Amino acid sequence: MRKDRKNAYHHGDLRNSLLAAAEPLLAQKGVTALSLREVAKAAGVSHTAPYRHFHDKTALIEALAAEGFYRLQQGCEEAQTSYPDKPERQLLEAGMAYLFFAIEKPAIVHLMFGGVISLDDCGVDLKQAADAAFASLVQIVSNGQKAGIYQKANVIDLTMTAWSTVYGLSLMITAGLPPTQTKTRAQVRKMGKTIADILLAGMLKR
Amino acid sequence: MRKDRKNAYHHGDLRNSLLAAAEPLLAQKGVTALSLREVAKAAGVSHTAPYRHFHDKTALIEALAAEGFYRLQQGCEEAQTSYPDKPERQLLEAGMAYLFFAIEKPAIVHLMFGGVISLDDCGVDLKQAADAAFASLVQIVSNGQKAGIYQKANVIDLTMTAWSTVYGLSLMITAGLPPTQTKTRAQVRKMGKTIADILLAGMLKR
DNA sequence: ACCTGAACACCGTTCAAGT
DNA sequence: ACCTGAACACCGTTCAAGT
Numbered sequence: 025m026r027k028d029r030k031n032a033y034h035h036g037d038l039r040n041s042l043l044a045a046a047e048p049l050l051a052q053k054g055v056t057a058l059s060l061r062e063v064a065k066a067a068g069v070s071h072t073a074p075y076r077h078f079h080d081k082t083a084l085i086e087a088l089a090a091e092g093f094y095r096l097q098q099g100c101e102e103a104q105t106s107y108p109d110k111p112e113r114q115l116l117e118a119g120m121a122y123l124f125f126a127i128e129k130p131a132i133v134h135l136m137f138g139g140v141i142s143l144d145d146c147g148v149d150l151k152q153a154a155d156a157a158f159a160s161l162v163q164i165v166s167n168g169q170k171a172g173i174y175q176k177a178n179v180i181d182l183t184m185t186a187w188s189t190v191y192g193l194s195l196m197i198t199a200g201l202p203p204t205q206t207k208t209r210a211q212v213r214k215m216g217k218t219i220a221d222i223l224l225a226g227m228l229k230r
Numbered sequence: 231m232r233k234d235r236k237n238a239y240h241h242g243d244l245r246n247s248l249l250a251a252a253e254p255l256l257a258q259k260g261v262t263a264l265s266l267r268e269v270a271k272a273a274g275v276s277h278t279a280p281y282r283h284f285h286d287k288t289a290l291i292e293a294l295a296a297e298g299f300y301r302l303q304q305g306c307e308e309a310q311t312s313y314p315d316k317p318e319r320q321l322l323e324a325g326m327a328y329l330f331f332a333i334e335k336p337a338i339v340h341l342m343f344g345g346v347i348s349l350d351d352c353g354v355d356l357k358q359a360a361d362a363a364f365a366s367l368v369q370i371v372s373n374g375q376k377a378g379i380y381q382k383a384n385v386i387d388l389t390m391t392a393w394s395t396v397y398g399l400s401l402m403i404t405a406g407l408p409p410t411q412t413k414t415r416a417q418v419r420k421m422g423k424t425i426a427d428i429l430l431a432g433m434l435k436r
Numbered sequence: 437a438c439c440t441g442a443a444c445a446c447c448g449t450t451c452a453a454g455t
Numbered sequence: 456a457c458c459t460g461a462a463c464a465c466c467g468t469t470c471a472a473g474t
Contacts, residue, residue, distance in 0.1 A: 034396070038438085039415070055262055059466060070440050072468085081262070081467065098293060106410070130347060139340030140262060140298040144406045178430065180409055184402060184421075185395065185428045192398025195343040196390060200350045203386055215390075222383065222391045226432025244457085265447060276459055278449080287448065 039077040041067045043087055050088065053129040055140050060084065082141065088152045092192040093153035095125050100160035104167070111168035116220050118164055119190040123216050124209055126194035133194055161187055170229075175229045182227055189223050242395035245283040247273045249293055257337040261346050266290065288347065292356045295341040299359035301331050310373070317374035322426050324370055325396040330415055330420050332400035339400055361404065367393055375434075381435045388433055395429045
C-alpha cells in the first residue's frame, strides 16, 4: 500500500526533470531563445505540463537562478568547514568554488544578476536563496574580522567588495574576456588566485 | 538639389530611431519579452523595416550592448583629461561614471556581460567597442603604474581586478542587493567610494 | 492530482511586391 | 534604396476535457 518513490519519470519528479532539461537548452540557445515548449518536449511531456509546476516561464528561470545561489551558499559553507581557523583561506576557496561553477554552468551564473530575473520582484524561493547566500558570505568575512585580520571597516562593505569582484570576474571569465585563456580549472585557479591576492591585500589590515 | 538631412523620421535615421525606441522597451519588459515587432511599432514603421538595418534581433541587441562599451570608454577618456596627473583619481572617476550609467540604463549594463550576447561570437562593431573600452581601462591602470603608485603586478591583472569589481558592483546595485539604498547618484557615489577605497588599497604599493 | 489537445494572440524571419 | 503585407513555423498561456 505504500507509495514510496513513484515509478520515476512520468509521475513524481517532473519538476526536477524540467529543470534538468532546461539547463543544457539554456546554455545552448541563450535565454532569449529558450522556449518552454522545447523544455517540455525535452522532458518528454506535453507543452502544457510545465504549468503544473511553474506558474510561468519566468518561474522556471527563477528556479534555475536559485540553483546558482544554493551553490554559492554551499561553497561558502564547505570552505568554512574545510578551513576552520583560516578565514582568509575560506574566502579564497569560496570564491574559487564559485568560479569553477561559473565555467561549468555559465548560463546559470548569467541568470543570477543578469537582469533577466528581478530579485526584488521574484518568488520567495529565489529571494530566500539569494539572501541565504549573501548571509553565508557575510559570515566568512565576519570570521576574518573577528580574527582581526581585516581592516576595520563595515562588514557589509567588505562583503560587497569581495562579492562584486568574484562575481564580476566570473562574468569576465565566462565571456572569455581575459586575454589569458581560462577554460580549465587550473587556468581559472591561477587567474582567481592572482585577483584574490589583490582583493585581499585591500581588505587586510596594514 | 542637395539632400542634407532627409525630412527626418521616416527616412534617414531609422537605425537610431529603432535603438532609441528599443532601450525603454528593454528596460520595461526585459530581454526575454522584448519583441522586434514592438520596437518597430514604437518607431512607427512596419514590423519588417528593422531588417533593413539589423540582420537579426540579436544584431539589434548587440548594438544596444555596444552603447554600454562606448560609454565606458568615454568615461575612461574623460577621467583622464579631467585629472591628468592623478591616475588614482582617474580610476575612481571612470568607475563612478560607469556606476552612474548603470543606474541610468541598467538594461544596457545587463546586456554587456549577461550572456545574452556572446562577445566572442558577435558582430565586429560590438567586438571593437568592447576591445576599445578594455584598452581605455588598461591605459588608466598603466598611468598609475608609470607613476609608480600601484604595486608591481601585471597591468592586465590589475585591470581585470578593477573592472571585475566595478562591473560586479554595478550589477549588485542595479539588482538592488546592497542593504543600503543606492538609487540616487549621491548614494551610489558613497557606496562606490567605499568599495573603491578597499579596491585601491589592494592595488597600491605598500 | 496530473496530463492532454485545441485554441488564441503573438513572435521572428522570409519573400514577392510596391515606390 | 527603403518600406510594405502576406505567409510560415513557432511561441506563451488558457481552458475544457480526460484518467
